[in-house]
Amino acid sequence: MNALTDAQIRLKGMEAPIATLGPVYAERFVSLMMREPFDYTKWQEDLWNDKSVEEISKMAMERRLGS
Template sequence: MITDTEIKLKGLEALISALGEVQAERFISLIIREPFDYTVWQRKLWSDKTVEEISGLAMLYRQQTR
């Protein structure tokens, strides 16, 4: 298990890698400004998919990123 600090660092590194430094900071400021409930977001995120579909997508993604 990694520490909270390590999670934050890895998350920031992932954002910078995907968006670049300026857009990563912009993303963070957007998230901070808006009220955001992660639990509600997660429930709505995959509401149109079955567990099997989500699992299949995850396995496909893992194969493609190896």
Template sequence: MKTESELKLAGVRALIAALGPVDAERFIAAMHREPFDYTRWRGDQWQDATVAGLAEQARALRARVATPD
């Protein structure tokens, strides 16, 4: 298991890899500005989704990852 410091570093690196350094910083700043309940957000995120729809999104993502541009 990672320490809290290692986890934070890995998270920042993942954000930078996904968003780039500028947008990663903007995302972090936005999270600090607004009250945000991650657990509630995750619970609400897929509320209207179907299993079939999520499965299709997963297949599409896997296909994109397997054959990057």
């Protein structure tokens, strides 16, 4: 994969919420993220508490393979 510019990262970073939420709610999502304190590291720590390492690995592989 080639290195991405900051502009390309911003563009790609917005494609997912726009595709999932639509442009209006994607904008609202960005607004919420900027307005509220958000600790990405803490969020990641709590994200998969109910899953085993094996389950997380399986989900990652399925996503990677497009299953």
